[in-house]
Each structure stands twice: as structure tokens, then as C-alpha cells.
Amino acid sequence: DAGVIQSPRHEVTEMGQEVTLRCKPISGHNSLFWYRQTMMRGLELLIYFNNNVPIDDSGMPEDRFSAKMPNASFSTLKIQPSEPRDSAVYFCASSLSLAGGEETQYFGPGTRLLVL
Amino acid sequence: AQSVTQPDIHITVSEGASLELRCNYSYGATPYLFWYVQSPGQGLQLLLKYFSGDTLVQGIKGFEAEFKRSQSSFNLRKPSVHWSDAAEYFCAVAAGGYQKVTFGTGTKLQVIP
Numbered sequence: 069d070a071g072v073i074q075s076p077r078h079e080v081t082e083m084g085q086e087v088t089l090r091c092k093p094i095s096g097h098n099s100l101f102w103y104r105q106t107m108m109r110g111l112e113l114l115i116y117f118n119n120n121v122p123i124d125d126s127g128m129p130e131d132r133f134s135a136k137m138p139n140a141s142f143s144t145l146k147i148q149p150s151e152p153r154d155s156a157v158y159f160c161a162s163s164l165s166l167a168g169g170e171e172t173q174y175f176g177p178g179t180r181l182l183v184l
Numbered sequence: 185a186q187s188v189t190q191p192d193i194h195i196t197v198s199e200g201a202s203l204e205l206r207c208n209y210s211y212g213a214t215p216y217l218f219w220y221v222q223s224p225g226q227g228l229q230l231l232l233k234y235f236s237g238d239t240l241v242q243g244i245k246g247f248e249a250e251f252k253r254s255q256s257s258f259n260l261r262k263p264s265v266h267w268s269d270a271a272e273y274f275c276a277v278a279a280g281g282y283q284k285v286t287f288g289t290g291t292k293l294q295v296i297p
Contacts, residue, residue, distance in 0.1 A: 072227075101285075111228075111274065111287040124284065159227055172218070173285060175227040 070094075072176035074160050080182045086148040089179045092141055093162030101173060102135055102145050103159040111159075117143065118165060150183045157181070186211040186277045190288035197265050198296050205260040205291050207249075207275030216278040217258040218285070219249055223271045231273075234258065245269070270295045 073092040081087055093100050102114040115125040117137045125135070132151070137143040147154055157180050161173040187210045197203055209215055216235050220228040232243025239251040249260045258275060275288040 110289045113284065116284070161228075172230055172233055174230070175220075177227045180225075 072160055072162050072174055074158075074176040074179050076179060077177065078180045078182075080184065081150055082184050083151055084149045085183075086146065087150045087154075087181060087183075089145040089147075089158050089160075089181070091143045091145070091160030091176060093143070093160070094174055095141070097162035097164050097174075098140070099163045099165045099171065099173075100137060100143050101161040101163075102143070103161065103175075105157045105159060105178070106155075114145070114158075147181075150181075152183045155181055155183050186215060186279050186286050188275050188277050188286055188288035190273075190275055190291050192291045193289070194292045194294070196294040196296060199267050200264050203260075203262045203265045203269070203293070205273050205275075205293070207258045207260065207288060208256050209258060209275075209277045210256065211277055211279060213279070214253070217249075217251060218276040218278070219243065219247070219258070219260050220274045220276060220287075221245075221271045222274065222290075228274065231260070265293075265295055267295045267297070269293060 075090045098119050100117045105111045114127045115135045116123050120137045135145045157178045159178045160176045163171040163173045165171050189208045218233045219231040221231050222228045231247050232241045234241045234251045241249050247262050251258050272290045272292045274290045276285050278285045
């Protein structure tokens, strides 16, 4: 299995620009998660999708952040406009949600974002 | 709400020595517990998980963890550390429902020759 695929792996942009991060979950998985990792705040859950539907977006920091999952094999996280404090590593994870709740999240390699 | 505490931010061990990384959780019922490892510049890789059953869980790379309900702990152990084990280790807890996972702040492991 190819695992969770994220692109780009690195992104450097200037403040005010739009940034789009992409994720392809593991085939057959029905749940997808976006996380942000920083030194100060650790690993934070931003948003969770189940069967392509956003279930919990309470972790999205503000309206500048948006996420979509148009189909089972693709998701995007968009930041518009970007700010220096958005600099972080963004991880996508996917899992197979089964009745009974036993599931394991598998993480992608992350996108390292630097906003200047 | 569930929470996870990893009391050790940084640990240094000698290669070949034994290792124990501490993890304490807070959750009202039996939680789902995980240990992940993150090498520099990499994503998180699952080492092992506990959902139910035997409280001693075996994972990859020679790691094991023991769930102790009375102590609300899920410590990670390895009998002999290799230099390639140097990484950051995250303990995580999940409740029921959609499995919202809460991660600890991580423990950085340094391995010296």
C-alpha cells in the first residue's frame, strides 16, 4: 500500500498568499484527519471527515482555514490569506472507521509550511 | 474530555540500555491507547495500540507497552535501545465515537554510543 500521500512536502510562501495542501488517503479508508504540528502547541486536530463529510471542524483556527473532501480519495486544506503564524507542519491521516470504534490513524509524511 | 501526559520532554539513554517512556492518561472509561514514533522530518508511525484484552501489548521494532488501569498509565518499554530508535515518541488516547485522538506533547529520545 502506498500509504497516505501528501503534497507538496515543502511550501514556502509570502504572507497574504493562498496556500493549498493536498492529501490522498489510503484506499478503502473512510475517515480523514488534518493535523497541525508546531513546537509551541504540539499536534492539534484541525478537522475530521467521515465518508467525505466534515464531522468536526472545531479545531480549525479561523475562517482563513478551509478544508474539503470532494471524494473518497482526495482532500485539500486551504489557507487564505496565509500569515507567518500559520508556519507549521501539516499532517493528513486516514483510518478505517468500523462499528465498535476500533480504528487506527495512519499518517502521511506531512507538509512543512513556511509563511514569510 | 480525555487527556494525555508525557512527563518527560527529553530522555537520553546509552545504546544497549533499556528504555521506559512514561504516559499517563485521563479518561472516564477504558480508553484506546496508542504509541507513535516520529523520526526527524517524517510523519508519525504507529508503534503499537491497546484496545482491549491482554494489557501487555507488543509492537513493532521490539517495543512493548503495558496498560495499567489502576495507575492510568501506558508506558512504553524496550529492553535494548538501538541508535536508530532516536526519535520523538507520542502517546495518544482516544475515546469512543469517531475516535477523536488526543496526543501527548511527546518525548524526545536521544541515544548515545
